[in-house]
Amino acid sequence: MGSADTRCRWRAPAACTSSQRFAANADEARRLGAEEVYDTKAVDVVDALRASHPDGVDAVLDLVNGSDAIRRDAEILNSGGSLVSTIYAADEEWFAQRQITAHNIASSANPLSSPQGLNTRHF
Numbered sequence: 001m002g003s004a005d006t007r008c009r010w011r012a013p014a015a016c017t018s019s020q021r022f023a024a025n026a027d028e029a030r031r032l033g034a035e036e037v038y039d040t041k042a043v044d045v046v047d048a049l050r051a052s053h054p055d056g057v058d059a060v061l062d063l064v065n066g067s068d069a070i071r072r073d074a075e076i077l078n079s080g081g082s083l084v085s086t087i088y089a090a091d092e093e094w095f096a097q098r099q100i101t102a103h104n105i106a107s108s109a110n111p112l113s114s115p116q117g118l119n120t121r122h123f
Helices: 003-011 024-031 045-052 069-075 092-096
Strands: 017-020 036-039 057-062 077-085 101-104
Touching: 024 036, 036 045, 045 069, 057 069, 069 077, 092 101
Parallel strands: 017 036, 057 077, 077 101
Antiparallel strands: none
16 A cells, blocks of 8 residues: 555544555655555565454555455455455455455545545445
8 A cells, every 4th residue: 555545544543554665655654644564575465464463454445456466455354344446456246245345446536535535434
């Protein structure tokens, strides 16, 4: 997840984790509110999150993973959790079979993509 994810989640009432491809972005992610930052070139982010959060997480905002890779988010999401893909990569039915609510958004006009939308429980 990139700095845009960090900025959005910083406004939401949740712990914030960010993954970055470049070490130089880590300080910026922390400045924007990330409590944990993972270097995607150094670690498998899903494995690192599973180790940090053995009880799972309630929500994932995935900005980068395509339709195959995004399925790994199910490994860390709790039953009843939520996933948002900003590139329409989430197979909503596949995630629903795993008791995860998936949303695909790609427009700033979508109410879920606003700070107010993130602060409400639509999912």
